[in-house]
Amino acid sequence: MxxxxxxxxxxxxxxxxxxxxxxxxxxxxxxxxxxxxxxxxxxxxxxxxxxxxxxxxxxxxxxxxxxxxxxxxxxxxxxxxxxxxGPLLPVDSVARAACRAASAEMHSGFATLRKECPMDILARETCHPISDACRSDIARIEALWENCRHHFGAGGPYLFGHFTIADAMFAPVVSRFITYGVHLLPESADYVAAASHHPAYQAWVAGAKLQVETGI
Missing domain, CATH: 3.40.30.10 (Glutaredoxin)
Known part of the structure; x- marks a missing residue:
């Protein structure tokens, strides 16, 4: 290039x-x-x-x-x-492998959550029906987040402390949890709050609002 x-x-x-x-x-x-x-x-x-x-x-x-x-x-x-x-992958090789694994699992998994709770970043639905299979996806995501935060999250509010590609990969899940008012464990709710206030996330939401308002 x-x-x-x-x-x-x-x-x-x-x-x-x-x-x-x-x-x-x-x-x-x-x-x-x-x-x-x-x-x-x-x-x-x-x-x-x-x-x-x-x-x-x-x-x-x-x-x-x-x-x-x-x-x-x-x-x-x-x-x-x-x-x-700055680095969007952890410097430590173990943390970096875990970051890539979390990103890959998000990339290929959680099909039921995707189907039942499609991304609609500006919507808010407080009574959205969620199946047991979808709740299983949510539980796995929360467990994955907790594991990342427990082992690697001491340096900041994100999955690996500082912001990484894993946070970018899970950003649409964060938006889904907000849109559909999904009840989360306190630690997961804290992560959703931090991730959704990242400047890049906020900029994307602002762009979504502009597209919807203008019909672009």
Whole structure:
């Protein structure tokens, strides 16, 4: 990639696209200067528009010159390697492995939570029905968070103390817990409060509000 070219992150709607939220949060938290291309979802033109940017036909996609990286966790890893604000992965090798494992579990797991509690970052539903299978997903997430915080979280309010790609990967879950008023253990609620007040998270929410209000 030529030095003067900015990375371009292609994303879906900020109110709904959980996959887009993750790398956007990581890149923003990392102070990376990038351009943002928004593809409006759920229209007749959505698929064709995405394909003009990403051969996989999915968002997010990171355009690095002629190279396209169409995968959220890979983009988060790239952000960690190019962060301008400090490490987005733990320095310690054990903590770093645990961070990557937590990120990968979020990437591939919790299908019932995703289905029953889709991301709708501006909505608030206090009586949303949650199945036993979904509660099992929530319990596993809380246990994972507790384990990360117990072993590696002494240096700050995030899963590994300072903000990492694991926090970026779990940002949509944080939003789901807020949207659907999910009852959490006190330690989990504290983490949700900290994560949702991170400047990158707040900036994403502000962008979602703007898109909804303007119909962009």
């Amino acid at each position: 030529a030095q003067h070219q900015k990375p371009v992150l292609v994303i879906g709607d900020k109110n709904y696209s959980s996959w887009s939220m993750r790398p956007w949060i990581a890149m923003t938290a990392g102070g990376i200067d990038f351009e943002e291309t928004h593809v409006k979802l759920r229209t007749e033109e959505t698929k064709a528009t995405i394909l003009r940017h990403s051969p996989s036909g999915t968002v997010p996609a990171l355009k690095l010159g002629d190279v396209v990286v169409p995968e959220s966790l890979a983009i988060c890893e790239w952000a960690a390697e190019n962060s301008k604000t």
